[in-house]
Amino acid sequence: MFLDLHRVYAFVARFFREAFLPPYEWQEIIRQFYEVGVRSLPLISLTGFIMGIVFTNQSRPSLSEFGATSWLPALISVAIVRALAPLVTAIIAAGRVGSNIGAELGSMKVTEQIDAMEVSATNPFKFLVVTRVLATTLMVPTLMMYTVLVALLGGYINVHQYEATSFVTYFDQVFGAITFLDIYSSILKSFVFGFTIGMVGCYKGYHSSKGTEGVGRAANASVVSSMFLIFIEELLILQIVNALRPS
Amino acid sequence: MKQQPTIDWTREVISVRGLKKAFDAFEVLKGVDLRLHQGENLVVLGRSGTGKSVLIKILTGLLKADEGHIRVLDQDIDQLSPKAWETMRLKIGFSFQNSALYDSMTVRENLRFALVRHFRLSESEVDRTVEEVLEAVGLAQTLHQMPAELSGGQRKRIGIARTLILKPEIMLYDEPTAGLDPITCIEINNLINEVQRRFNTSSIIITHDLTCAKMTGDRIVMLLDGRFGREGTFEEVFATDDERVKAFYTYNFVE
Numbered sequence: 001m002f003l004d005l006h007r008v009y010a011f012v013a014r015f016f017r018e019a020f021l022p023p024y025e026w027q028e029i030i031r032q033f034y035e036v037g038v039r040s041l042p043l044i045s046l047t048g049f050i051m052g053i054v055f056t057n058q059s060r061p062s063l064s065e066f067g068a069t070s071w072l073p074a075l076i077s078v079a080i081v082r083a084l085a086p087l088v089t090a091i092i093a094a095g096r097v098g099s100n101i102g103a104e105l106g107s108m109k110v111t112e113q114i115d116a117m118e119v120s121a122t123n124p125f126k127f128l129v130v131t132r133v134l135a136t137t138l139m140v141p142t143l144m145m146y147t148v149l150v151a152l153l154g155g156y157i158n159v160h161q162y163e164a165t166s167f168v169t170y171f172d173q174v175f176g177a178i179t180f181l182d183i184y185s186s187i188l189k190s191f192v193f194g195f196t197i198g199m200v201g202c203y204k205g206y207h208s209s210k211g212t213e214g215v216g217r218a219a220n221a222s223v224v225s226s227m228f229l230i231f232i233e234e235l236l237i238l239q240i241v242n243a244l245r246p247s
Numbered sequence: 248m249k250q251q252p253t254i255d256w257t258r259e260v261i262s263v264r265g266l267k268k269a270f271d272a273f274e275v276l277k278g279v280d281l282r283l284h285q286g287e288n289l290v291v292l293g294r295s296g297t298g299k300s301v302l303i304k305i306l307t308g309l310l311k312a313d314e315g316h317i318r319v320l321d322q323d324i325d326q327l328s329p330k331a332w333e334t335m336r337l338k339i340g341f342s343f344q345n346s347a348l349y350d351s352m353t354v355r356e357n358l359r360f361a362l363v364r365h366f367r368l369s370e371s372e373v374d375r376t377v378e379e380v381l382e383a384v385g386l387a388q389t390l391h392q393m394p395a396e397l398s399g400g401q402r403k404r405i406g407i408a409r410t411l412i413l414k415p416e417i418m419l420y421d422e423p424t425a426g427l428d429p430i431t432c433i434e435i436n437n438l439i440n441e442v443q444r445r446f447n448t449s450s451i452i453i454t455h456d457l458t459c460a461k462m463t464g465d466r467i468v469m470l471l472d473g474r475f476g477r478e479g480t481f482e483e484v485f486a487t488d489d490e491r492v493k494a495f496y497t498y499n500f501v502e
Contacts (some may be wrong), residue, residue, distance in 0.1 A: 115347065119309065121365060
């Protein structure tokens with residue numbers, strides 16, 4: 001286990017060393033931004049929208065017991081911005097992007113494509129790992145903000161249907177309920193989640209072995225380990241943010 | 248029939264002494280000595296699992312030797328800095344057993360990949376170089392195909408083209424004819440000889456295919472129990488009463 005921790009540390013340290021040193025693989029970075037960001041949009045749109053509708057629908061009965069359905073926009077806003085959007089985006093990204101990275105790099109490892117890059121005097125770590133980790137680190141927060149938007153729209157449609165709340169009133173209440181700390185902490189969380197997804201996927205893929213079985217394991221371990229770490233990080237960041245939050 | 252190559256027997260481009268390599272308790276190489284001369288095709292024969300591929304992976308720095316002294320192109324490789332390794336690797340071409348083509352890229356992108364990273368060339372120069380090297384391996388028509396669309400023999404050729412595009416001084420072939428039909432094997436063997444003649448490369452060819460060894464090798468060495476047991480021309484290597492060598496010869500043709 002300690003040997004593995006040492007390898008993880010060396011892998012992360014190498015990322016920071018190589019990420020800031022030229023040459024930069026701009027073309028591959030842009031390609032990965034597209035892969036991680038743009039190609040996740042359909043799934044994120046659908047999931048975020050449904051999440052907004054379902055959460056609003058499920059929250060209504062509890063609030064109506066206290067005659068507080070007018071608080072629905074504020075409740076939706078706080079729940080989505082603080083917790084649901086960062087977590088759901090990260091989980092979707094871990095499932096879609098993390099497994100893809102683990103499988104792709106794992107496959108390249110067992111078919112000696114990574115060795116082929118190395119012997120052609122190209123740094124495979126810079127080309128494969130740095131580009132992917134940068135893409136997930138920067139695109140997951142962007143996707144999270146987009147998830148917030150579509151989830152709030154989903155919530156609006158439900159609130160408008162049952163409470164006949166106008167668009168302006170809904171969003172006035174939504175923005176009135178959240179603070180800059182909520183927004184900043186969610187963005188920060190998403191950076192951490194994105195970095196974790198990219199790093200875990202790359203680490204598992206880069207160190208896969210045992211042929212096609214190893215590729216499957218790398219893909220699976222990328223998702224499972226990422227999700228496990230994401231929930232732990234969520235818990236830790238929540239404690240820090242709560243400590244910073246004015247009482 | 249192979250044309251007589253120009254070999255400089257006085258210049259050693261690779262010199263290996265006392266090379267040892269073990270994986271856990273299993274010692275694969277037990278003190279290998281090897282010389283590769285300028286312009287020579289050296290065939291390394293041996294059964295599967297005898298450490299043939301390990302040997303050439305050590306020469307390119309993909310694996311580290313446990314013991315031994317290795318000089319490549321007049322440099323001790325265990326003393327090379329990362330930057331010097333990068334320069335060294337441009338002089339050593341490595342053709343992998345399964346070709347190891349980048350399967351998310353087209354043939355053109357596979358060939359351009361290292362070229363654009365190491366040489367300052369215009370787009371038209373890059374394209375011309377790619378076309379030239381593809382023509383040299385006889386596959387100019389595959390430029391925009393994906394590796395998955397190619398046959399095994401074509402993949403081998405593209406793999407060789409990808410290394411040739413960097414104009415290496417040394418070529419290392421890992422099982423170049425493995426998994427190919429006999430006619431394609433002969434085409435690949437002819438290509439190896441053509442590369443030697445046209446690009447003036449020195450090559451190590453790892454194989455257990457005796458036809459390949461006979462067609463391409465100027466000198467043959469045979470790995471037996473972690474050391475080179477036999478050395479010479481094809482006929483010299485197999486002119487022995489050693490049962491291990493005789494069995495290798497017999498079973499190769501039975502297969």
